[in-house]
Amino acid sequence: MNDIFRTRLLEEAAGMKDVPRGEGICTKECPSNIAIVKYWGKYGEQKPRNPSLSLTLNNALTATSIHWETGKNIRPSVRFTFAGKESPVFAERIGKYLATLQPYLPFLSKSSLHINSVNTFPHSSGIASSASAFGSIALLLGEIADELYGKTGEEHFLRRASFFARLGSGSAARSIYRGMVLWGESSRYPGSSDEFAVPVQEVHQDFSDIRDSILIIDSSRKKVSSSVGHALMEDHPYALTRFGEADKNLGQLLEILKTGDWESFISLMEHEALSLHAMMMTARPGYLLMKGGTLSVLEEVQRFRKETGLPVGFTLDAGANVHLLYPPAVAIEIKKLTDSVLKAFCENGEVIEG
């Protein structure tokens, strides 16, 4: 809605017109995240149609390093490599991304950058890596800006990184912070914004160390890209209801997070995952992103929970893979369930353990 922070960054950029000579190599790690309340549908400059709330992951990180050189005689250039190998597809996306950041970081027009990223999770696993990739690049660009023009305070540094990350991939805005993170303006959370994410402050001890195991059902490229998926919400018959529901679910989740009620947490999380997929199925054209293995895993998890009463629930991204969330106290039982039942539905038995 409002662009207060954008205006502030543009004012700061006005003071960065001179590009000093500089060179360095810096490295940052940034985790991926999984949304509990999902962001699906966007407007304007990568702003969300509804607020979302995610858990930052511990077991899926991107480490990026940038070798940079700036100065008024430097010809701008960008080279992107993934684990040392040229990656033209991503290089093109990064080139476009840096162009969108130029108004905020004018030194980019007088910079030569070599960006190299590596994921700690298997590249082949089909896990969305754009959140951790853009998060790490956004943090690094902030670091270079600080080195050239002087340090900003930590709060501003992170908020700016979240704003920059958002322009690469909406969900990346949330990866800048640990734990539970909220992005998107909602009257239910003072200080929330469409421009950047904020860490959720009131989280019960019982949600402080959530485990997330990722079951790789299908590692192939996404059937529908995020941008196509978001665009499908534009004339979706249920869009307005969905945006309202997401905001309501956010309100409920914020209360649940305060109380440490795992049963309600799981119920809301699974409802959100299925709602996301329902939106895709009922779009035009509609997409089926779950595979047979996905459905089998969801059924097995619900059956296991009914039989044992143990707190474990699932969530999904815009794809076939399944995230299992549970507290550390039940990790041994979940490992047994995974090894004895769920792995059979995974591609090559692959599970990224939480």
Ligand code: PMV
């Ligand atoms: O950040 P994007 O544009 O790739 O969109 C991600 C959307 C979901 O992952 C499906 C949900 C979310 O909130 O992360």
